[in-house]
Amino acid sequence: MKHQGVQNQVVVLQKSPKLVLLAFSTLVLLTIFIPLCYPSISYSSIFLIQSISKPPPSFDDHHHHDDDEHHSLPSTSSSTHKCDIFTGEWVPNPKAPYYTNRSCWAIHEHQNCMKYGRPDSEFMKWRWKPDGCELPIFNPAQFLELVRDKSLAFVGDSVGRNQMQSLICLLSRVEYPIDVSYTPDEHFKRWKYKTYNFTMATFWTPHLVKSMESDPNGPTNTGVFSLYLDEYDVEWTSQIEEFDYIIISGGHWFYRPLVFYEKGQIIGCHYCLIENVTDLGMYYGYRRAFRTAFKAINSLKNFKGITYLRTFAPSHFENGLWNQGGNCVRTRPFRSSETHLDGQSLELYMTQIEEFKVAEREGKDNGLKFRLLDTTQAALLRPDGHPSRYGHWANENVTLYNDCVHWCLPGPIDTWNDFLLEMLKNERLRSAEEEKNMHPNDRKLLVR
Numbered sequence: 001m002k003h004q005g006v007q008n009q010v011v012v013l014q015k016s017p018k019l020v021l022l023a024f025s026t027l028v029l030l031t032i033f034i035p036l037c038y039p040s041i042s043y044s045s046i047f048l049i050q051s052i053s054k055p056p057p058s059f060d061d062h063h064h065h066d067d068d069e070h071h072s073l074p075s076t077s078s079s080t081h082k083c084d085i086f087t088g089e090w091v092p093n094p095k096a097p098y099y100t101n102r103s104c105w106a107i108h109e110h111q112n113c114m115k116y117g118r119p120d121s122e123f124m125k126w127r128w129k130p131d132g133c134e135l136p137i138f139n140p141a142q143f144l145e146l147v148r149d150k151s152l153a154f155v156g157d158s159v160g161r162n163q164m165q166s167l168i169c170l171l172s173r174v175e176y177p178i179d180v181s182y183t184p185d186e187h188f189k190r191w192k193y194k195t196y197n198f199t200m201a202t203f204w205t206p207h208l209v210k211s212m213e214s215d216p217n218g219p220t221n222t223g224v225f226s227l228y229l230d231e232y233d234v235e236w237t238s239q240i241e242e243f244d245y246i247i248i249s250g251g252h253w254f255y256r257p258l259v260f261y262e263k264g265q266i267i268g269c270h271y272c273l274i275e276n277v278t279d280l281g282m283y284y285g286y287r288r289a290f291r292t293a294f295k296a297i298n299s300l301k302n303f304k305g306i307t308y309l310r311t312f313a314p315s316h317f318e319n320g321l322w323n324q325g326g327n328c329v330r331t332r333p334f335r336s337s338e339t340h341l342d343g344q345s346l347e348l349y350m351t352q353i354e355e356f357k358v359a360e361r362e363g364k365d366n367g368l369k370f371r372l373l374d375t376t377q378a379a380l381l382r383p384d385g386h387p388s389r390y391g392h393w394a395n396e397n398v399t400l401y402n403d404c405v406h407w408c409l410p411g412p413i414d415t416w417n418d419f420l421l422e423m424l425k426n427e428r429l430r431s432a433e434e435e436k437n438m439h440p441n442d443r444k445l446l447v448r
Helices: 018-030 067-071 140-146 158-171 282-299 343-365 376-380 414-437
Strands: 047-051 078-082 088-092 126-130 151-156 188-193 198-204 209-215 224-232 245-248 258-262 265-270 306-310 369-373
Touching: 088 376, 126 414, 140 158, 140 414, 151 158, 158 198, 158 414, 209 282, 224 282, 245 282, 258 282, 265 282, 282 343, 306 343, 306 414, 343 369, 343 376, 369 414, 376 414
Parallel strands: 151 198, 151 245, 224 258, 245 306, 306 369
Antiparallel strands: 047 078, 088 126, 188 198, 209 224, 258 265
C-alpha cells in the first residue's frame, strides 16, 4: 500500500559566519552539554562537552503543570569529559516514573503492566548511570525543540513500536500528537505534534526484508515465514526517503522457522525441517536481512537523514523457552558483574555491529550518516522490566502468555529515549562544530 509522503525540509546554509554563531547560541538555550560518546566505526571514546541536567519533576495525576513549566529549559553547566553513555549500571531513582499508565493513553495493552495487576512498582524507579558521567533524565521540551520541523521513523518489529509508545508517553508532559496515519493498519502509524511540526511514524517490518507467512503452523506451531533476503520490503523502503531520522531494529522474529530465498529461489532455511532444504541457521538470514535493509537505505537518492541502528535487546526467559513455560519474575536489575552477553544474543548483536560498520562506511561515501543506538547492555541488565504475565488478564488466552520480550511502560525502555535525546544533542553540537570549521565558500553546499 502506498502512503502519501510529506516533503523533506532542508536548510541550505548561507555564507555568513553569523549563522554559525547563532547555531551555537540556540544550542546553548536548547540543550544541556553532557559527556557523550557512542561507538563509531572504531568504537573509541572521544572528548565531548559535559553538563548537568535538572531532571523533570515526577508526574502527579492531581497536579497540572502550566505551559511555562512545560516549556522551561534548565540552566547549563559544562566541562569536558570522556564518556561512553552505553556502558554503565542501573541506579535507584526514587523520583521516577515521569508518567503513569493512567496519564498516558499510548501504552499498548500488552505493556500496561500496572493495569493488569503487577504487584511491585520498584522496577520503574531506576535510571541508567554511565561509567564516568551522568545521563540526564529525558527532557520533553528539549526533545521537541530539537526535532522541530523534523520527522522520525521507527522501522522494525513490536519492540521498536514499544520504544515509540514510550517516546509518546515521555513527550505527553508537553504535548500529545494527533493521528495523521494514511491507513487504518495499526502496523503503520503516523503521529504529528502540531506545535512543533514534528512527525513520528512506525513501520512494521519484523524481518526488515520482503517476507510472508508460508505456513501458519510449522515445526513449532509458530508459523513458517518465507524471507526474500535480497528483496526490499517496499512497505517501508518506499516511505522513508522523506524522514530526517530512522531508527531501525529487529531480532526476535528470526528465532522462528524461516525459509530463505535469493533470486527467487530457495537457498536454505532455519529450522524449517523441509526435505532437501539445507538448514543454514538463523544467523545467515539475520545477517543478510540487515545487509539488504542497509543497502536499501544507502540506495535512496533523496534521503539526507540519519540512520540509527538500535541494537538487539535480549529477552529474559528463565526456566523454559517462551512457549514452554519460561518466565521472568525477577524484581531488581542485574549488576554488570552478575551477567554477560553470550550465546545467541551475543551472536545477533555482533552480526548487527558487523553489518552496521559496512553500511556506515558505504553510507559515508554517499554523505549519509549512520549512528549506533546501543541499548544492548542496558537492556540485558533489566530482567525485571518485562510484563511477564501482567500484559493481560489471568484468564485470557494469549499467544505470549509470559512476555519477557517487550517492556512495561513506564519502565526500562524509557531510557532508550534518554539515549536518543543525548545523541540528538550531540549531533547538533557536531554539526555546529563542523560548520564552524568549514571554509566559508563551502557552507552554501551543505544541506542539513
